[in-house]
Amino acid sequence: MNTQREVDEFVKNGHREYLPHVSIDSVIFGYHDQQLRILLLRWRGLEGWGLPGGFIRRREPLSQAAHRILQERTGLEDLFLQQFHVFGDTPYRVRERSPEEFIEKYGLDIGHDNWLFERTLSIGYFALVDYSKVTVRTDFFTDAYQWWEVGEIPPLLFDQNEEVEKALATLRLQIYHQPIGYNLLPEKFTIPEIHSLYETILGKELDQRNFSKKLLALGLIRKLDERRAIGPHRSPYLYQFEKEAYEEALKQGIVHTY
């Protein structure tokens, strides 16, 4: 959706193709260089940042819509994607920016009763990706993107800071029940890398020796016979996730600490 014609069609007749009153917002977590970051888009003209999102096609299964929206935005086909909350306690979210402003800034030929200005619930999904593999695409409404550190998220449009907070809280809780990392790390990784990932997500220090012991004891990772050169230091061994054990743990859930 990038030409003016496509946008006009979407704005005027989108409610025929998509379900009105419901949207999907995605909090996309990326990890790279020992940083946990979130992908934000800058809305053209509004001078503000917001979460990538989209609408659900009228005959499209919900989870499929979420995957489609992520795919369109990041190019990633197969990623960890999970619903975490529905936001709908602020009935007139979009009105924070008036329809007038919106219509003017984007040069749209529509009225205040357009479907986009109606009450909308946001279904929040969060995704975990390796952000070096992502190719972000902006669209008509957005002109820039940026990976923001989770501790430095700016005030977002449409009350979306609450959504980011909730996503982060869900991720932190979930890490105690489910393995995380498969979608955030390269296929082969070192102990220091995954250790740092967990520390970053949980926001606290973990003893590296005990941490790796734990992951091995749970059977979630396997040591390889290769090492990674990291400059003037001892080369750490590479590890891989044990696919079966990982999947099993995802399904069953595990109760433990790190």
Add this chain to the structure above:
Amino acid sequence: MNTQREVDEFVKNGHREYLPHVSIDSVIFGYHDQQLRILLLRWRGLEGWGLPGGFIRRREPLSQAAHRILQERTGLEDLFLQQFHVFGDTPYRVRERSPEEFIEKYGLDIGHDNWLFERTLSIGYFALVDYSKVTVRTDFFTDAYQWWEVGEIPPLLFDQNEEVEKALATLRLQIYHQPIGYNLLPEKFTIPEIHSLYETILGKELDQRNFSKKLLALGLIRKLDERRAIGPHRSPYLYQFEKEAYEEALKQGIVHTY
């Protein structure tokens, strides 16, 4: 909504008062006589059971809608109520029963394009109540209610068995992170009572001696100087939840086993 006139109005013009395409379904867990049960309503004419539910008013905050719907149905004002999932992967859920059948069974004067037959996402909430305190109200569409044991839920209308399963799974996971019981037990309860509640929810045995030690160590309950007469046996002491510690644990979350 019980008179024919009210129903006609709701069916014909409900989409003006309520948001179309979205509904709330509630899985109401009740506990009594050492049984964990779920409240189901029988749909008049359709010969089937379903979850209590309702729609969101156009200007009503989502969580308020969920509380209102529960209140209308059970008479309870203040209860534990929590969103757990949005269901929307089966785009044409209601079509399992055809519009024709629906229209005929309820004697409605509407077309197949009525808003009630459009694609609808269900936002699932679950509630915890003491079911001896509940006064259930049926409405025009339903003619009976019953508290069903969680292990014996019949096939439900509209694919709602999946929702019940998910609610139960969420409850079982949550019990490892948050205290549960305040809304399911009377104000004063005995160790055997709360012990049995936890066993019922988790579906497995817990050593009673260790269980009560744990709750006391966490500071969640306080022993009272009263006892409950339970027939020809030693009278157990009564306990109360420590409100502050309980609230704190609810907010912060706890990581532990029982």
Add this chain to the structure above:
DNA sequence: AAATTATTCCGTAAAATTTACGAATTGTGA
């Protein structure tokens, strides 16, 4: 070639928590 430096990684002991279970206590009816 040896020394230096920063980092990985192995192993063990102490502390804390969880699990297991024996036995005393108690309220009521026979």
Add this chain to the structure above:
DNA sequence: TCACAATTCGTAAATTTTACGGAATAATTT
């Protein structure tokens, strides 16, 4: 007063978590 069934107390064993000393290692510098 005895028997019974259920509650409650207490302690020891097993397991898990936490803490941390010190060896190994890969370049780079001397």
